[in-house]
Amino acid sequence: MEYLLLIVGLMLGAVLLVGVGDRLRLPWPALMVVLGALVAVVPGLPDSFELEPELILPLFLPPLLFATAQRTSWALFRARWRTIALLAVALVVVTAGAVAGVAAVLVPGITVTAAVALGAMVAPPDPVAVEAVAGPVRMPRRLLSVLQSEGLFNDATALVIFQAAVLATVRGDELSVPGLVLSFLLGAAIAVVIGLVVAWLARQLLTRIGDTVGRSALTLVLPFAVYLAAEEAHASGVVAVVVVALQLRRLSDADEAADRLVQRSFWDVVELLVTGIAFGLIGLDLRQVVEQAGDDLPRMLGHAGIVCLVVLGVRAVWMTAASVLFRHSKDPSAGPRAGREALVIAWCGMRGLATLALALSLPVQTAAGEPFPARVELTLIAVSVLVVTLLVPGFTLPTLVRLLGVAESAETEERAEQDIVRRARRAALQRMTARLDEERDESLSEEVETAMRDRLGRLDSVLSGESLTEDERQRLLALRERRDLMQRIEADALGAARAEVLAARREPGVDPEAADRVLRRLDLRTVLLG
Known part of the structure; x- marks a missing residue:
């Protein structure tokens, strides 16, 4: 003992x-x-x-x-x-x-x-x-x-x-x-x-x-x-x-x-x-x-x-x-x-x-x-x-x-970490652009903005517990679908960024510790997004 x-x-x-x-x-x-x-x-x-x-x-x-x-x-x-x-x-x-x-x-x-x-x-x-x-x-x-x-x-x-x-x-x-x-x-x-x-x-x-x-x-x-x-x-x-x-x-x-x-x-x-x-x-x-x-x-x-x-x-x-x-x-x-x-x-x-x-x-x-x-x-x-x-x-x-x-x-x-950050950002932006092209919908931004304005405009009634109209429910449902789509696109972009950081970590001359710090921030963002 x-x-x-x-x-x-x-x-x-x-x-x-x-x-x-x-x-x-x-x-x-x-x-x-x-x-x-x-x-x-x-x-x-x-x-x-x-x-x-x-x-x-x-x-x-x-x-x-x-x-x-x-x-x-x-x-x-x-x-x-x-x-x-x-x-x-x-x-x-x-x-x-x-x-x-x-x-x-x-x-x-x-x-x-x-x-x-x-x-x-x-x-x-x-x-x-x-x-x-x-x-x-x-x-x-x-x-x-x-x-x-x-x-x-x-x-x-x-x-x-x-x-x-x-x-x-x-x-x-x-x-x-x-x-x-x-x-x-x-x-x-x-x-x-x-x-x-x-x-x-x-x-x-x-x-x-x-x-x-x-x-x-x-x-x-x-x-x-x-x-x-x-x-x-x-x-x-x-x-x-x-x-x-x-x-x-x-x-x-x-x-x-x-x-x-x-x-x-x-x-x-x-x-x-x-x-x-x-x-x-x-x-x-x-x-x-x-x-x-x-x-x-x-x-x-x-x-x-x-x-x-x-x-x-x-x-x-x-x-x-x-x-x-x-x-x-x-x-x-x-x-x-x-x-x-x-x-x-x-x-x-x-x-x-x-x-x-x-x-x-x-x-x-x-x-x-x-x-x-x-x-x-x-x-x-x-x-x-x-x-x-x-x-x-x-x-x-x-x-x-x-x-x-x-x-x-x-x-x-410390510039070594910034070089890795730039590589990760470039990979993420490239992937996000590709996904947005795949999911192109001109009404995407307008619909999301309209739904958010209507929703916030009725904030008092929401807080008081009033029920939503059928039209509001449909708009919120569309908003959630668009939000889920954007989250999937962001997750895909973060995946591309993580892959780029891991590839950089395997390259001669790259500080693994700097790569790990960048990768940890990307991992945290990915987990929070999920």
Whole structure:
């Protein structure tokens, strides 16, 4: 019962801190970490939230990845494959290698493979943390979408490295680099196939479920199902979830206005509550990590501070090099193209759920029955990197963006939404003109106006409850028929507009978030019209 109360308390805390964060202009997930740490020292609560480490990723990661991936598109990934390769794969590998080298020198009794496991734990920035912290900040959408693209796939790279390193440590073997590369490529390929197959099956099932609530419930089950299926096939559950989300958005139909509205609201609530529990869990586990360190805490914190500097330094250098590489890129959605943009993206390397889950999932002992090398210190270092990279940027990012002037360039990106609005309006007007030509009746406007004037002219008698004459009834009936016709024409025009927005969303260079905002307004108008 105490754990249930704790979960309910964390969900309530998340709801309240969203409002507090908006008022203080601070990221509420970072506030949740602070709240969790404060709650952890309250007397009478459990010493630790004893959730099985192997359950953390399957419980929290699938829904959060699914929610984040729905905000992007295949076209954006195709246009950004170089950026994704450089950030989600190469940067993770370089960071893991740099941290492993430093840890091998600093941490007493650590093995090379255990050091690599630590590097994999702290290498991947968390897409949920990035979205929650950087999303509300007035920064260019191009930079935020680069961070989202990086975060959606870097967990897959880190998980492959971590699992191989831990297995080698437990068995006492050496780490095989060719085996790692092969495992990553094979796991990603199988995951893509699984994701595409599950998305097709889900689409067939969604078309056969008549209830909007039922269809929304199915989308909640899908991320967990595809994640577990991919993991059972020894593939990447992360990649499989992202593929399902992207493919379902690609297959979305223009006439599914009500479904999109319901599912958007539904997933906003799910994301809020799951994120609140996850980041509250991070804070709750801080006390357990500190208690395990005991008297060695000062020395371990010193090592953790050095590793934090290495993580931040590697990312800063890498982003600076990336800004030089992308400076003359023809792709308008490419990575950082200036030094100040590189600094902002480097500062947004927030670690989160994956780092915590991997740290807590370290085995207690090896196959030989010996303690896992430096397990307590590795866990402390990983959690320290998480806290530093989450809290420090979380509370300083708005100021940094304002001081660097990066926020000013966000104004120009609002034009992208207006371009989509113009396309939607043009499609709607073309369709409406065609329908009016089909339904051409010269007396349409005159008849409607005459009926309305007569009706309003007798407003007093209507309000007093006097009955209508037969002639008035006939005129009102004609008015309703004309009104229904106009509503059908407007609905047809809105359908053309929605189809145009969805087509624009699938095009390279179009911001999916801008398209989604326009589509949401069209969906609302369609539902109100119906």
